């Protein structure tokens with residue numbers, strides 16, 4: 536590969552193949568957000584009308600930021616903090632790297648692993664006692680009992696983190712890429728099985744209609760904001776991931792093309808997830824919501840009413856587990872590669888120390904969802920559970936800040952080099968360069984600033 540030509544880090548590993556890289560980056564992008572939030576937003580904001588808005592926004596803003604992040608990563612061949620350090624004249628840009636790394640590699644992963652742990656518990660539960668309880672309408676009680684059992688939630692969180700650490704210990708090619716090349720096609724296959732089951736249930740049409748029938752009257756300013764926020768979270772932007780993953784891309788690769796594939800895969804899976812969820816829920820007479828409630832309370836109730844519900848429930852939670860762990864690997868690689876690059880630690884030492892610290896930070900999140908006798912979260916910050924507070928700090932504050940400054944850096948301070956990186960040093964044509972330039976300089980930072988402002992207000 537061409538690592539010598541960068542003159543920066545001749546030792547750095549590269550992705551084994553283009554397919555492997557796309558699977559890994561799509562694995563990061565496709566996560567809980569695609570399955571428990573996107574379908575709900577589509578249903579809420581007018582079906583196909585919202586999909587149209589979402590597609591326009593990710594095509595304009597999401598792809599712009601993703602390409603900027605890939606360019607920064609590949610040009611520097613460093614993880615995010617080091618990338619801003621080597622590429623900028625004034626090292627103050629490094630602060631942007633710190634914000635993104637702390638948000639993605641540390642805070643998000645700490646609570647993402649808690650939810651990842653729940654998926655393991657529910658795979659086992661689906662095959663044991665979950666279905667009989669859910670059939671009696673008690674899936675809410677099952678969930679509350681589980682999240683109130685401090686030993687169990689922490690145990691599953693630790694198992695999930697340990698699995699993430701194990702895969703990432705194999706490195707980028709033999710660990711992350713290899714795992715994603717197996718898990719992502721399997722995830723797709725399971726989703727297809729679930730869709731076939733869902734749309735062939737009697738009464739499924741009502742769900743399809745609710746999900747997809749375009750209703751432009753439901754579109755509002757809030758729809759646009761929801762679409763933008765979801766787009767950023769879903770594509771794993773502003774969290775240092777695509778910079779870190781970009782640092783392992785070969786110099787010959789066409790970055791715009793790769794971004795196109797990843798965005799297409801992410802959107803396809805998000806759309807398909809709705810086809811698995813809504814027809815089944817409506818056929819069983821349940822109107823689904825979003826988030827943990829939909830996944831861990833509503834859906835077990837839906838599965839319990841189907842023949843072989845335990846099998847479909849287990850398959851669904853395996854799908855969710857794959858979605859979660861391929862995202863958590865990317866989050867973990869952010870902090871591990873930072874320690875390797877900037878602190879010169881070995882991969883093993885970085886994994887052990889960072890894995891320990893991230894697990895520790897996750898424990899208050901794991902314990903926070905039990906309820907006190909007064910009905911409040913057991914561990915709360917300003918009335919929100921610790922887990923929700925971590926989510927808000929990282930996604931509503933740190934992510935938009937790092938994304939805005941990433942755009943300003945790539946569009947203004949480092950523009951000439953960004954342009955060269957996107958055209959592989961002027962050896963390939965990137966026809967949309969003028970459009971990208973306008974987006975990265977003006978459209979994307981303004982759009983993200985609006986989400987930031989609204990996120991603070993809510």
Ligand code: PFF
Pocket residue numbers: 563564565566567568569639643768769770771772774775776862863865866
């Ligand atoms: N993109 C993932 C999802 O849609 O669930 C989650 C995620 C992973 C968000 C990594 C942010 C991130 F940095």
